[in-house]
Amino acid sequence: MSTIAPFHLAIPVHNLKECRIFYREVLGCEEGRSSDHWVDFNLFGHQLVIHFKPKTQEDLYSNPVDGKDVPVPHFGVVLPWNTFEAFSKKLQSKNIEFIIEPYIRFKGQVGEQATMFFLDPAGNALEFKAFKDIDQLFAK
Secondary structure, three states: OOOOOOEEEEEEOOOOOHHHHHHHHHHEEEEEOOOOOEEEEOOOOOEEEEOOOEEEEEOHHHHHHHEEEEEEOOOOOOOOOOHHHHHHHHHHOOOEEEEEEEEOOOOOOOEEEEEEEEEEOOEEEEEEEEEHHHHOOOOO
Protein backbone atom coordinates (compact mmCIF):
# COMPACT_ATOMS: atom_id res chain seq x y z
CA MET A 1 0.00 0.00 0.00
CA SER A 2 1.53 3.26 -1.03
CA THR A 3 -1.14 5.82 -0.19
CA ILE A 4 -1.96 6.65 3.39
CA ALA A 5 -5.68 7.12 3.87
CA PRO A 6 -7.43 8.19 7.07
CA PHE A 7 -8.31 5.24 9.29
CA HIS A 8 -11.58 4.82 11.15
CA LEU A 9 -11.47 3.41 14.66
CA ALA A 10 -14.40 2.98 17.03
CA ILE A 11 -13.67 2.28 20.70
CA PRO A 12 -15.84 1.59 23.74
CA VAL A 13 -15.99 4.05 26.63
CA HIS A 14 -18.03 3.72 29.82
CA ASN A 15 -17.93 7.45 30.53
CA LEU A 16 -18.88 9.33 27.35
CA LYS A 17 -18.87 12.80 28.95
CA GLU A 18 -15.43 12.41 30.56
CA CYS A 19 -13.88 10.88 27.43
CA ARG A 20 -15.44 13.57 25.24
CA ILE A 21 -13.68 16.20 27.33
CA PHE A 22 -10.40 14.21 27.30
CA TYR A 23 -10.22 13.78 23.51
CA ARG A 24 -11.39 17.34 22.80
CA GLU A 25 -9.60 19.35 25.49
CA VAL A 26 -6.60 17.25 26.56
CA LEU A 27 -5.61 15.73 23.21
CA GLY A 28 -6.95 18.68 21.17
CA CYS A 29 -9.09 16.63 18.77
CA GLU A 30 -11.73 18.51 16.79
CA GLU A 31 -15.19 17.13 17.53
CA GLY A 32 -17.43 16.09 14.65
CA ARG A 33 -20.86 14.47 14.61
CA SER A 34 -22.34 13.00 17.78
CA SER A 35 -25.39 11.51 19.45
CA ASP A 36 -26.28 10.54 23.01
CA HIS A 37 -24.24 7.32 22.58
CA TRP A 38 -21.23 8.24 20.40
CA VAL A 39 -18.91 11.11 19.36
CA ASP A 40 -16.68 11.48 16.26
CA PHE A 41 -13.24 13.11 16.56
CA ASN A 42 -10.52 14.19 14.16
CA LEU A 43 -7.39 12.48 15.56
CA PHE A 44 -4.54 13.90 13.46
CA GLY A 45 -6.64 13.52 10.29
CA HIS A 46 -8.13 10.14 11.24
CA GLN A 47 -11.68 9.38 12.37
CA LEU A 48 -11.90 8.19 15.96
CA VAL A 49 -15.33 7.41 17.36
CA ILE A 50 -16.03 6.84 21.04
CA HIS A 51 -19.10 4.69 21.71
CA PHE A 52 -20.78 4.35 25.08
CA LYS A 53 -20.57 0.83 26.47
CA PRO A 54 -21.27 -0.01 30.12
CA LYS A 55 -18.13 -0.77 32.11
CA THR A 56 -17.11 -4.40 32.37
CA GLN A 57 -14.20 -6.03 34.15
CA GLU A 58 -11.44 -6.47 31.60
CA ASP A 59 -7.79 -7.18 32.20
CA LEU A 60 -5.11 -5.03 30.62
CA TYR A 61 -2.55 -7.23 28.90
CA SER A 62 1.01 -6.31 28.02
CA ASN A 63 3.91 -7.49 25.88
CA PRO A 64 7.58 -6.82 26.66
CA VAL A 65 9.15 -4.48 24.07
CA ASP A 66 12.53 -2.79 24.56
CA GLY A 67 12.42 -3.60 28.29
CA LYS A 68 8.98 -2.00 28.81
CA ASP A 69 5.54 -3.56 29.38
CA VAL A 70 3.60 -2.36 26.33
CA PRO A 71 -0.19 -2.47 26.87
CA VAL A 72 -2.19 -4.60 24.41
CA PRO A 73 -4.45 -3.67 22.75
CA HIS A 74 -3.51 -0.05 22.06
CA PHE A 75 -3.88 2.45 19.23
CA GLY A 76 -2.45 5.79 18.22
CA VAL A 77 -0.85 7.75 15.41
CA VAL A 78 2.65 7.90 13.92
CA LEU A 79 3.47 11.61 13.99
CA PRO A 80 6.25 13.68 12.43
CA TRP A 81 9.20 13.97 14.86
CA ASN A 82 8.66 17.66 15.68
CA THR A 83 4.91 17.15 16.14
CA PHE A 84 5.60 14.27 18.55
CA GLU A 85 7.96 16.45 20.61
CA ALA A 86 5.43 19.31 20.84
CA PHE A 87 2.51 16.92 21.56
CA SER A 88 4.41 15.06 24.31
CA LYS A 89 5.33 18.38 25.98
CA LYS A 90 1.68 19.46 25.77
CA LEU A 91 0.57 16.22 27.44
CA GLN A 92 3.23 16.54 30.15
CA SER A 93 2.03 20.10 30.87
CA LYS A 94 -1.49 18.67 31.33
CA ASN A 95 -0.11 16.15 33.85
CA ILE A 96 -1.00 13.05 31.83
CA GLU A 97 -0.16 9.91 33.79
CA PHE A 98 1.96 7.89 31.38
CA ILE A 99 2.15 4.09 31.33
CA ILE A 100 5.43 4.57 29.44
CA GLU A 101 6.90 8.08 29.57
CA PRO A 102 8.03 9.64 26.27
CA TYR A 103 11.42 8.16 25.33
CA ILE A 104 13.52 7.01 22.38
CA ARG A 105 13.14 3.30 21.57
CA PHE A 106 15.72 1.31 19.56
CA LYS A 107 18.17 4.24 19.73
CA GLY A 108 20.79 4.00 16.98
CA GLN A 109 19.09 0.94 15.43
CA VAL A 110 16.81 0.36 12.46
CA GLY A 111 13.38 1.67 13.44
CA GLU A 112 14.60 4.24 16.00
CA GLN A 113 11.51 5.97 17.30
CA ALA A 114 10.11 8.23 19.97
CA THR A 115 7.13 6.70 21.77
CA MET A 116 4.77 7.20 24.72
CA PHE A 117 1.79 5.34 26.17
CA PHE A 118 -1.09 6.50 28.35
CA LEU A 119 -4.73 5.61 29.05
CA ASP A 120 -7.87 7.57 28.25
CA PRO A 121 -10.42 7.97 31.07
CA ALA A 122 -12.14 4.70 30.01
CA GLY A 123 -8.88 2.72 30.24
CA ASN A 124 -8.16 2.49 26.48
CA ALA A 125 -4.39 2.43 25.90
CA LEU A 126 -2.97 4.95 23.41
CA GLU A 127 0.47 5.05 21.84
CA PHE A 128 1.83 7.99 19.89
CA LYS A 129 5.17 7.61 18.16
CA ALA A 130 7.50 9.23 15.65
CA PHE A 131 10.30 7.69 13.59
CA LYS A 132 13.67 9.39 13.33
CA ASP A 133 13.56 8.24 9.66
CA ILE A 134 9.96 7.72 8.52
CA ASP A 135 11.24 5.51 5.69
CA GLN A 136 12.01 2.92 8.41
CA LEU A 137 8.36 2.62 9.47
CA PHE A 138 8.19 -0.94 8.07
CA ALA A 139 11.92 -1.73 8.00
CA LYS A 140 13.07 -5.12 9.29
